[in-house]
Amino acid sequence: xxxxxxxxxxxxxIRLLEAEQELKKQLLLAQIGITVISLKPVNLIKxxxxxxAESPFLVENILSTGIGIATGYVSKKVVAGxxxxxxxxxMGNVLQFGVANIVSRHxxxxxxxxxxxxxxxxxxxxxxxxx
Numbered sequence: 158x159x160x161x162x163x164x165x166x167x168x169x170x171i172r173l174l175e176a177e178q179e180l181k182k183q184l185l186l187a188q189i190g191i192t193v194i195s196l197k198p199v200n201l202i203k204x205x206x207x208x209x210a211e212s213p214f215l216v217e218n219i220l221s222t223g224i225g226i227a228t229g230y231v232s233k234k235v236v237a238g239x240x241x242x243x244x245x246x247x248m249g250n251v252l253q254f255g256v257a258n259i260v261s262r263h264x265x266x267x268x269x270x271x272x273x274x275x276x277x278x279x280x281x282x283x284x285x286x287x288x
Contacts, residue, residue, distance in 0.1 A: 221264035229257030 194200065209215055230253060237249030260267055 217264075222261045224264065225257040225259075225261030228260045229253040229255075232256045 195204075233249040233253035236252050237245045240246065
């Protein structure tokens, strides 16, 4: 700010500074209100869930893990079934863990292989129908 030479300029500069101070005070109070609202637990949880829902990688990882667990469970049921044999139960658990691990770590490879198999099965049937 420049040096003022008269009392009227000094009073005018004081009023301008007071108005600027009041404006900054109002802006600060408004920002505090917004911050208090955003830090409420309900809003924190809501924002976290929105972030989770919008994250394509997280949804894809959850989906591939779920498919891996389901595939492992089905493979265990196929091997062990309702058997009371301890060895079959152990092998079923090992197979369940292995299949779930492989499917959840390599979903793209499994998807590509599945598409390849489906394509060849359907093309083979079409060739047999239309010789």
